[in-house]
Amino acid sequence: MPGMNEIVAAAKGCGGKGYGYSTLKKAWTKKVALHALAARIPKGQYTRVRLHFTWIERDGARDPDNVEAGQKFVWDGLVQAKVLPNDKRANNAGTTHTHRIGIPAGVEVEIEDAS
DSSP: OOOHHHHHHHHHHHHHTSHHHHHHHHHHHHHHHHHHHHTTOOTTOOSSEEEEEEEEESSSOSOHHHHGGGHHHHHHHHHHTTSSSOOSTTTEEEEEEEEEEOSSOEEEEEEEEOO
16 A cells, blocks of 8 residues: 555656546555455444554555555545445544554554444
C-alpha cells in the first residue's frame, strides 16, 4: 500500500493537479473494497467502528507515520463496499496502529464494533 511519500508524489505529478493522486486513490480504494467483499463482511453490519491496523513492511525502511497514511484508502474502501455507511466522525471511533517486519508486506485490519 502506498505511504505518504508516494501519495504526495502522485499529487505533485501532472503539474500538481492531483490526477496521479486521483488514480492512486481510486485503485487502492477499489482494491480494499474488493478484499472486504471477498472476506464476506456483511453490508450494513456496522454503523460505528474502530479499526486496528497491523502494518507489515518487508524491511522497515519506511517511517511508521508514512506507512499509516494508507489508512485513508482502507476507510474509503470499507465505505465503498458498504461495510460502513460513511467514514465521518459518527462512524469512525478511531484507530490503533502496530508495525512489524515480514513477508508478504501488507496490512491486516481488524474491525471492532464501536456502536
